[in-house]
Amino acid sequence: MNDSNKILKVENLCKGYGKGPARVEVLHGLSLSVRQGEFLAVMGPSGCGKSTLLHLMGLMDSPDSGRISLEGHLVNGSATQRTMFRRRSIGFVFQRFNLLGELSAADNVSISLQVRQMADDGRAGELFEKLGIAHVRGRKPGQMSIGEQQRVAIVRALAHRPAVLLADEPTGNLDSANSEVLLDHFRDLNRQDDQTIVMITHSVEAAGRADRTVRMKDGQIIDCG
Amino acid sequence: MANLPLANLLHHKLRSVLSALGIGIGICMLVTLSGLSRGSLFEVAERLESVDADLIVSPRGWGNNTSDKSGSALPDKYAKVILERHGDIVARAVPVFIWPIRLAGQDHRAAGVDPSDFSMLAGERPLDEGRCFDPDGRFAKWIEHKLLAPAETPGDATDIADEQVLELTQADLADPDHDGLELVIDSRLAKAGNFHVGQKVHASGHDWKIVGIVHVGAMTRIFLPLRTAQFLYGSGDVTKCTMILLKLKPGVQIGPASRQIHQTIGHDVIPLTRYRGMLLEKFGIIFVYVDIVNTIALVIAFLFIMVTLYTMVLQRTREIAILKSFGASNAFILRQVLAESLMLTGFGTAIGIALSFLAAWLIQTLKPLLTVSITWEWLGIAIAAAAAGAVLSGLYPAWRAMRVDVVEALTLE
Numbered sequence: 001m002n003d004s005n006k007i008l009k010v011e012n013l014c015k016g017y018g019k020g021p022a023r024v025e026v027l028h029g030l031s032l033s034v035r036q037g038e039f040l041a042v043m044g045p046s047g048c049g050k051s052t053l054l055h056l057m058g059l060m061d062s063p064d065s066g067r068i069s070l071e072g073h074l075v076n077g078s079a080t081q082r083t084m085f086r087r088r089s090i091g092f093v094f095q096r097f098n099l100l101g102e103l104s105a106a107d108n109v110s111i112s113l114q115v116r117q118m119a120d121d122g123r124a125g126e127l128f129e130k131l132g133i134a135h136v137r138g139r140k141p142g143q144m145s146i147g148e149q150q151r152v153a154i155v156r157a158l159a160h161r162p163a164v165l166l167a168d169e170p171t172g173n174l175d176s177a178n179s180e181v182l183l184d185h186f187r188d189l190n191r192q193d194d195q196t197i198v199m200i201t202h203s204v205e206a207a208g209r210a211d212r213t214v215r216m217k218d219g220q221i222i223d224c225g
Numbered sequence: 226m227a228n229l230p231l232a233n234l235l236h237h238k239l240r241s242v243l244s245a246l247g248i249g250i251g252i253c254m255l256v257t258l259s260g261l262s263r264g265s266l267f268e269v270a271e272r273l274e275s276v277d278a279d280l281i282v283s284p285r286g287w288g289n290n291t292s293d294k295s296g297s298a299l300p301d302k303y304a305k306v307i308l309e310r311h312g313d314i315v316a317r318a319v320p321v322f323i324w325p326i327r328l329a330g331q332d333h334r335a336a337g338v339d340p341s342d343f344s345m346l347a348g349e350r351p352l353d354e355g356r357c358f359d360p361d362g363r364f365a366k367w368i369e370h371k372l373l374a375p376a377e378t379p380g381d382a383t384d385i386a387d388e389q390v391l392e393l394t395q396a397d398l399a400d401p402d403h404d405g406l407e408l409v410i411d412s413r414l415a416k417a418g419n420f421h422v423g424q425k426v427h428a429s430g431h432d433w434k435i436v437g438i439v440h441v442g443a444m445t446r447i448f449l450p451l452r453t454a455q456f457l458y459g460s461g462d463v464t465k466c467t468m469i470l471l472k473l474k475p476g477v478q479i480g481p482a483s484r485q486i487h488q489t490i491g492h493d494v495i496p497l498t499r500y501r502g503m504l505l506e507k508f509g510i511i512f513v514y515v516d517i518v519n520t521i522a523l524v525i526a527f528l529f530i531m532v533t534l535y536t537m538v539l540q541r542t543r544e545i546a547i548l549k550s551f552g553a554s555n556a557f558i559l560r561q562v563l564a565e566s567l568m569l570t571g572f573g574t575a576i577g578i579a580l581s582f583l584a585a586w587l588i589q590t591l592k593p594l595l596t597v598s599i600t601w602e603w604l605g606i607a608i609a610a611a612a613a614g615a616v617l618s619g620l621y622p623a624w625r626a627m628r629v630d631v632v633e634a635l636t637l638e
Binding site for chain 1: 229232233235236543544547548549550551552553554557631632635636
């Protein structure tokens with residue numbers, strides 16, 4: 001694999017939680033690279049460290065040791081630098097959508113741009129149209145279906161044109177029909193917009209829609225796909 | 226642009242309204258109590274300042290106590306003496322006898338004054354209704370004849386006066402030929418007590434007839450004939466007054482004139498302009514009490530806001546974590562919490578100011594003798610205190626919000 005083509009690269013990541021005898025090592029020197037435009041699925045049993053890996057890749061947490069490179073830049077442990085990269089280059093889709101209940105769909109997207117100090121360049125509008133949820137812009141999460149909420153979460157994650165979209169079990173709370181729709185959208189975004197996607201999933205079907213599936217066990221990668 | 230703090234407040238309407246109301250009550254207390262204490266005291270000062278005089282002559286050593294003293298204190302012949310000796314600088318010297326009289330459920334400093342000098346104490350205000358007491362001076366002449374004429378015999382004036390006192394009754398005073406039991410009241414007291422011209426009222430042990438109503442703003446709320454006041458409340462001694470008000474001739478400087486007159490009579494000669502300061506020194510302590518109560522009320526109100534914001538932060542750790550997952554900086558989180566605090570406080574301050582106008586109206590309607598003075602100065606102080614309180618009460622919740630751990634908060638979902 002050509003190194004310049006790797007948009008996200010983690011090397012020898014170690015991460016544990018707790019202190020003393022209660023300490024649990026979650027990741028044991030894990031390394032993984034994601035290519036520009038790749039749709040990567042990460043699978044593994046519960047507690048194998050998938051979410052921890054995603055949080056580290058999303059720069060929401062810092063590793064105990066190891067290196068993370070994003071868009072060719074080494075991200076050191078500084079919280080300020082991590083925040084800056086997270087703001088600019090990462091989009092996150094959560095299993096439970098995590099929309100702000102007080103705000104409308106449009107405002108949920110708008111607040112994420114506000115936080116990122118970015119102006120709306122029209123991408124949000126395109127995505128609302130593309131994902132078929134233009135009609136819910138003015139609605140609050142409580143007034144939307146679950147599938148609509150998840151698609152709004154995707155618009156919010158992509159409105160600032162992030163380098164990488166990280167999705168943590170995005171179909172985990174959806175029924176099969178909505179899961180299909182969501183995965184179709186991921187596929188389209190990946191193919192048409194060259195959007196790099198890293199998706200954690202328990203679902204073999206969902207993983208089947210990705211370009212590559214990585215399998216984890218006990219904090220290590222056992223199959224690079 | 227999404228306004229998250231406003232959306233949060235609107236999402237929790239009842240909580241927001243209750244929190245704002247807490248602030249509103251604190252602000253209302255601040256504005257109303259300050260307005261009431263200062264308004265009532267300054268109204269007294271303004272009434273005295275409206276008197277057409279420049280100097281107050283009061284007994285030696287009274288100093289600031291002049292503002293609340295009453296009764297016999299100075300020989301009123303000093304008025305004549307001052308006019309005789311300082312006629313070049315003094316245009317008018319008016320003896321005034323002050324005595325508390327209770328009317329409409331409240332004690333008032335009533336001023337006994339010769340009817341010919343009434344206009345000076347009324348600040349040249351016209352009577353709204355009726356006439357002045359003892360308009361042709363018949364009562365004054367009668368009582369002077371009764372009590373002062375024998376005193377012309379040197380040596381036994383006091384004895385004779387005492388004997389006459391014993392002989393005079395209320396019926397003598399109120400004799401229709403020289404009725405001395407007449408009052409002029411101001412329009413505010415008339416409104417408060419629902420008094421009207423011609424009405425008989427019982428006050429300070431006597432039955433009085435209200436003969437006139439002067440427009441509000443005169444020196445005191447109750448005026449009566451000087452001789453009546455001296456006779457009834459000066460133990461029958463109609464030669465003494467409480468103070469003498471002096472009007473200087475045009476162009477005469479108050480300071481030098483004051484010193485000059487003081488040298489002549491040896492009593493305190495105070496510029497009328499000092500009266501407000503004297504009142505403040507004497508009664509200003511009430512402001513300290515009121516301000517302490519206000520401060521406590523505001524602190525409680527802002528603790529309420531802090532608890533509300535703190536609870537909100539605890540309840541919304543997930544939302545805060547979501548913002549942080551977008552890359553929200555601590556400054557952004559701080560701004561959100563402080564904005565929410567400022568909005569709540571701003572809303573509460575608006576409620577408080579509206580409530581304070583309502584409270585002022587209610588107080589002055591139910592208790593017309595009280596003055597609630599809502600000034601721009603105190604509105605400014607209330608707004609500044611509210612803004613400072615909003616920032617201070619938002620800081621700790623904001624600090625807690627900044628410390629929310631993204632991964633922990635989002636993992637605990």
